[in-house]
Every structure is written in C-alpha cells, then in structure tokens.
Amino acid sequence: MSAADPLLADAAASVPRRLPAGTGSFVFFRNELATLFRRRRTITLLAVLAAVPLLIAVAVKLSSQQIAPGEGPTFLDRITQNGLFVGLTALVVCTPLFLPLAVAVVAGDTVAGEANLGTLRYLAIAPVGRLRLIVTKFLTATVFCAAVTVVITGVGAVVGTLFFPVGRVTLLSGATISPAAAAGREFLVAGYVTISLIGLAALGLFVSTLTDIPVGAMAAVAVAAIASQILDSIPQVSWLHPWLFSHYWLGFGDLLRDPIVWTSLLRNAVLQAGYVAVFGSLAYGRFATKDLLA
Amino acid sequence: MSDEWAIRTTGLTKRFGRRTVVDRIDVAVPRGAVYGFLGPNGSGKTTTIRMLLGLAAPNAGEMWLLGHRMPAAARQVLPEVGALVEGPAWYPFLSGTDNLARFDAANPAMRPRDRQRRIAAALDRVGLSHVAKKKVRAYSLGMKQRLGIAAALLAPRQLLVLDEPTNGLDPQGTREVRALIRSLAEDGTTVFVSSHLLSEVEQICTHVGVMSRGKLVAQGDLTALRRLHRPRLVIETPDVERALRVLDDLALRDVQREQTHTGSTEPRISAELDGVLPEEVCAALVHAGVRVRGLRPDHGSLEDVFVSLTGEGFDVDG
Numbered sequence: 001m002s003a004a005d006p007l008l009a010d011a012a013a014s015v016p017r018r019l020p021a022g023t024g025s026f027v028f029f030r031n032e033l034a035t036l037f038r039r040r041r042t043i044t045l046l047a048v049l050a051a052v053p054l055l056i057a058v059a060v061k062l063s064s065q066q067i068a069p070g071e072g073p074t075f076l077d078r079i080t081q082n083g084l085f086v087g088l089t090a091l092v093v094c095t096p097l098f099l100p101l102a103v104a105v106v107a108g109d110t111v112a113g114e115a116n117l118g119t120l121r122y123l124a125i126a127p128v129g130r131l132r133l134i135v136t137k138f139l140t141a142t143v144f145c146a147a148v149t150v151v152i153t154g155v156g157a158v159v160g161t162l163f164f165p166v167g168r169v170t171l172l173s174g175a176t177i178s179p180a181a182a183a184g185r186e187f188l189v190a191g192y193v194t195i196s197l198i199g200l201a202a203l204g205l206f207v208s209t210l211t212d213i214p215v216g217a218m219a220a221v222a223v224a225a226i227a228s229q230i231l232d233s234i235p236q237v238s239w240l241h242p243w244l245f246s247h248y249w250l251g252f253g254d255l256l257r258d259p260i261v262w263t264s265l266l267r268n269a270v271l272q273a274g275y276v277a278v279f280g281s282l283a284y285g286r287f288a289t290k291d292l293l294a
Numbered sequence: 295m296s297d298e299w300a301i302r303t304t305g306l307t308k309r310f311g312r313r314t315v316v317d318r319i320d321v322a323v324p325r326g327a328v329y330g331f332l333g334p335n336g337s338g339k340t341t342t343i344r345m346l347l348g349l350a351a352p353n354a355g356e357m358w359l360l361g362h363r364m365p366a367a368a369r370q371v372l373p374e375v376g377a378l379v380e381g382p383a384w385y386p387f388l389s390g391t392d393n394l395a396r397f398d399a400a401n402p403a404m405r406p407r408d409r410q411r412r413i414a415a416a417l418d419r420v421g422l423s424h425v426a427k428k429k430v431r432a433y434s435l436g437m438k439q440r441l442g443i444a445a446a447l448l449a450p451r452q453l454l455v456l457d458e459p460t461n462g463l464d465p466q467g468t469r470e471v472r473a474l475i476r477s478l479a480e481d482g483t484t485v486f487v488s489s490h491l492l493s494e495v496e497q498i499c500t501h502v503g504v505m506s507r508g509k510l511v512a513q514g515d516l517t518a519l520r521r522l523h524r525p526r527l528v529i530e531t532p533d534v535e536r537a538l539r540v541l542d543d544l545a546l547r548d549v550q551r552e553q554t555h556t557g558s559t560e561p562r563i564s565a566e567l568d569g570v571l572p573e574e575v576c577a578a579l580v581h582a583g584v585r586v587r588g589l590r591p592d593h594g595s596l597e598d599v600f601v602s603l604t605g606e607g608f609d610v611d612g
Contacts, residue, residue: 025402027399027406028399028400028402030399031395031396031399031400035385035388035396039387040387117383117384117385117386118380118381118383119383119384119385121344121349121379121380121383122377122379122382122383122397122445123397123400124347124348124349125347125348125349125372125375125377125379126372126373126397126400126401126402127348127368127369127372127373127400127401127402128400129368129369129402289351291344291349291350291351292344292349292350293344293349293350
C-alpha cells in the first residue's frame with residue numbers, strides 16, 4: 001500500500017483484525033441510544049409526557065374545588081394531602097393511551113424506519129448482523145419505556161414536592177409510611193409500568209419488521225394497545241383477559257399496600273416476558289431470512 | 295478458494311416468483327482490477343450486487359468475496375468491503391459527520407478511538423469538510439453522493455463495490471471520482487463499478503462484465519472485449535470509385551459506403567481491417583492516385599460492443 005496516502009497508511013495501523021466479542025455490539029447500542037434520544041421527535045414526546053404531571057399539579061393547585069374521595073382518576077383525591085401522589089396520578093392518566101402511543105411510535109419505527117430511509121441496507125452491509133440489529137433495537141425500545149416512566153414520576157415528584165405538602169404518606173391499606181419509603185414505592189411503581197410496556201415494545205418490533213412504512217407500523221401497534229384494552233373490558237371474553245398484554249397495566253395499586261403485595265407485579269412480569277419471547281422470536285425469524293430489497 | 299479473485303461466483307441464480315432475474319452467472323473479478331459491471335436496466339445487475347453483499351439470498355450457486363464463502367463469512371469479510379448500492383441513504387436529521395459515525399459504529403471491526411479522525415479524513419477526501427456539521431437534509435444530491443463515497447472510504451478496504459458512483463455529480467466531481475478510483479486501484483484495492491456510463495468505464499476499467507436478461511453475456515479483459523468488435527478502417531476521400539477498386543484489389547472485406555455525417559463534408563468508405571496494416575492501405579490508395587483526405591482505424595467503442603451484446607432497443611429487460 002502506498003504510504004503517501006495518509007488515510008490508508010494510518011488507518012491500516014488502527015483497524016484490528018479481531019475485536020473482543022461483544023465490543024462492536026456495545027458501541028452500536030450506544031450509538032443507537034444516542035441517535036434515538038437526540039432526535040427531536042423523541043425529545044418532544046418526552047416533553048409532552050412530562051407536561052402531564054405538571055398540568056395535573058397546576059390544575060389541582062389552582063382549583064379551589066374540593067374533590068370527594070374516589071372522584072376523578074385514582075389518587076387524584078390524595079394529591080392535596082401529599083404531593084407524592086402527583087406522579088402516581090400522572091401514571092394512571094397516561095397508561096391507557098399516552099404511554100402506549102409513545103411506545104408505538106418508537107417501537108414501530110425500529111426496523112420500518114430504517115427500511116423507509118434506505119439505511120437498513122447500509123447497516124446490514126456494515127455489517128451489523130441481523131440478530132445484533134434486532135436485539136439492539138429491542139433493548140433501545142426498552143430503555144425508552146423506562147425513560148418515559150422515569151420522566152413522568154420524576155417530574156411528578158419534583159412538582160408535587162414544590163406545590164403540595166410532603167409528609168408521611170397514607171397507603172391504600174391505611175398504614176402510613178415515611179416520605180423516603182414512599183419515594184421508594186413510587187420508584188417501584190415506575191418499574192412496574194416500565195415492565196408493563198415491554199411486551200408492547202416487542203410486539204411493535206415485530207410489526208416493524210413486516211413493513212417499510214413506519215407510520216403504518218406505529219398505527220398498527222397503537223391499535224393493538226387500544227384493542228387489547230377494549231377486549232379486556234368485555235365480560236364475554238373473560239377467558240382471554242389474563243392473556244392480554246394490557247391486563248395488568250393498572251395493577252400497581254398492590255405495590256402501595258403495606259405489606260407490599262407482589263402478585264400483580266409477578267404475574268405482569270411473566271406475561272410480558274411471554275410476549276417478549278414470542279414476538280421477539282417472530283421478529284428475528286422474519287428479519288433474519290428476509291431479502292433486504294429496500 | 296484461491297486468493298486470486300476478489301469476487302467469484304459459480305452458477306449464481308436468483309428468482310422472484312417465476313421470473314429468473316439472475317441466471318447461473320459466473321462472475322470473476324481478479325484482485326486489484328477495476329471491474330466495470332454493465333448491463334441495461336433490469337438485467338439483474340443490482341440484484342447480483344445485493345446477493346454479493348449478503349442482502350439477498352441466492353436460490354442457487356455459490357459466491358466468494360475476497361476468498362471467503364458468502365453469505366456465511368459476512369461478518370469477517372464485509373468490514374473489508376466498502377459499498378454504494380442503489381444510491382446512498384442517510385438520516386436526514388443527523389449531520390454528515392454523525393451519519394458516518396453511525397455506520398462506523400455499526401461496523402464491528404472499527405475501533406472507536408480514531409473514528410473522528412478517520413471520518414474527518416474521509417470527508418476531506420471527497421471535499422465535504424466544510425459541510426460536515428450540517429444536517430444531511432440540507433445537502434444537495436451531489437453532496438449526498440459524495441458522502442456515500444466517503445462512507446465507503448471510512449477505513450482501508452480491500453474491495454469497493456460502487457453502484458453508479460458518479461450519479462448526480464458535476465463534471466469536476468466526476469473527474470475526482472475517476473481519479474480516486476484510479477489511485478485506490480494503484481494501492482491494490484479492487485474496485486467493482488456498476489455503471490451505465492460506458493465512456494466512464496472505458497476510461498477507468500481494466501476488466502468488464504456485461505449482463506443481459508439475467509445472463510452474463512461477456513466477461514474479461516477490456517482490450518480483449520473490444521476485439522469482439524472487429525476493427526475497421528475509415529477513409530475520407532472524394533475519389534470514392536477509385537478507392538473502392540483499390541480496396542477490392544487488397545481483398546478487404548465488408549467494404550461499405552458510409553452516410554455523410556453532419557460535420558464531415560467528405561464522402562466516407564470503410565472496410566474491415568483484417569490483418570492488413572492501415573499504412574499499407576494508405577500507400578496503396580495514394581499510389582493509385584486516390585486523394586486521401588482522412589484515414590483512421592476505428593477500434594469500435596465499448597458502446598458498439600455493448601449494444602451488439604445486449605441488443606438495440608428501448609425496452610427494459612424483464
């Protein structure tokens with residue numbers, strides 16, 4: 001090779017023949033996270049979700065109307081007594097529609113978005129490797145699920161502490177716990193909601209491998225989330241309910257009892273793991289063998 | 295598989311439904327060559343390139359890239375291959391540098407430590423340093439094309455697969471790409487260029503492969519291929535009848551009267567040069583009193599060879 005060309009001469013010394021296994025994967029995962037979270041669309045989604053607890057707190061604060069216990073979304077009646085319930089109320093409000101929509105946008109875009117831009121073929125040539133791409137995309141979507149819940153609970157905690165008194169918290173079972181313990185419970189609830197969304201993310205990843213129109217994939221996933229909740233409310237198909245991925249979505253009340261009841265969390269985790277296994281395999285199976293003609 | 299070939303296929307076939315798009319082709323690209331891959335639209339060129347790069351699975355046949363069996367050895371081989379397939383593709387919301395960084399991060403054989411330096415060098419090589427930080431959605435077509443070439447140059451590659459590399463480039467850019475390909479070839483990189491621009495291919499390629507309707511109708515050394523079109527001698531003279539008699543005496547074959555082209559005022563005749571030296575014909579003409587206004591051998595352009603191999607006509611294959 002000619003030494004006159006600095007690009008060739010220098011670079012030759014720095015391209016290793018073999019990197020330790022997994023190094024390439026982590027580098028790509030890091031890049032994938034950066035690409036997702038620096039994107040204006042993602043930042044906007046997170047900002048809109050962060051506005052929910054803020055709006056709830058402001059509305060409750062500015063309103064002189066007294067709410068009877070049990071009226072309005074769950075936990076709304078407790079906000080004035082304790083600001084730590086702002087985040088929880090926001091989670092309850094966002095879980096049926098907002099959160100699934102946000103997840104649908106990100107999960108639906110994973111493979112379909114790349115196919116639509118044409119960048120999928122260049123990633124494949126890099127070579128990324130089909131399995132590595134699917135796994136990286138899924139993990140990134142999972143991180144996004146965690147990010148949305150952290151944003152809502154985080155903003156809720158901050159706003160709640162600012163606007164409302166924070167003291168000992170009265171739980172659903174009647175017992176009271178310290179603010180620190182309550183914050184821990186809130187963290188647990190955030191984890192619960194994250195787990196709830198992972199199954200949907202896996203479904204979204206699979207739908208994304210079926211098309212190169214990202215909007216179509218996003219819409220399909222959003223429809224699936226809504227359809228699941230509708231089915232869950234029809235008594236005639238009650239046999240189906242425990243299998244629907246949205247069935248345990250609002251079941252985090254169990255975590256606010258003393259002692260903590262772990263049943264809902266465990267059942268939800270198993271159900272979501274099942275969805276991940278099924279749809280993750282389907283996504284890989286579909287993607288690994290398909291011709292990338294996009 | 296010996297190390298002599300950069301790309302080698304045997305019986306490579308691809309079918310879409312009942313249509314056979316690539317029909318048992320045996321591509322052979324020697325290492326260090328600049329190989330021009332030609333063919334009309336729809337002849338199966340792009341599908342072949344996709345198969346070679348592991349994007350599509352062949353229905354039959356075998357492929358070797360840099361001596362390794364594809365697609366099994368994709369992870370080892372593809373880091374050594376830079377490619378531009380059916381135009382570049384970019385994330386419009388990322389800058390030029392960030393786009394290159396993403397594809398570099400996707401390559402498991404690239405070391406992150408000197409990534410920025412390599413990206414800067416590649417951008418400099420294609421003349422995009424001044425727009426590196428702008429979002430790609432603001433790039434012109436020519437800039438996007440150059441960025442695509444930069445992506446192929448992020449690291450020293452043993453093989454470059456370039457599909458229409460000069461698409462969208464102004465004449466200056468086209469010359470730069472040609473010079474780039476030549477300098478890369480001089481350094482030992484094998485360059486596989488798929489192009490419609492036959493004059494381009496003629497200038498830079500050492501070998502050529504011609505696809506038509508899924509079959510590889512011709513392949514080999516460029517000079518050898520040109521000889522498929524038998525060289526002719528074109529004579530411009532006002533004394534047509536006398537000249538024809540001289541050519542007849544010399545027993546030259548396929549003597550023809552050419553139509554007057556615009557720009558040429560002389561009637562022309564041509565004949566197949568079959569072992570006779572042009573200067574011998576000239577001497578014979580002059581000796582017979584024929585006024586020779588112009589005489590030149592016509593080796594036939596690549597375009598003539600191409601059309602004779604793939605057929606005239608505007609219809610796209612398949």
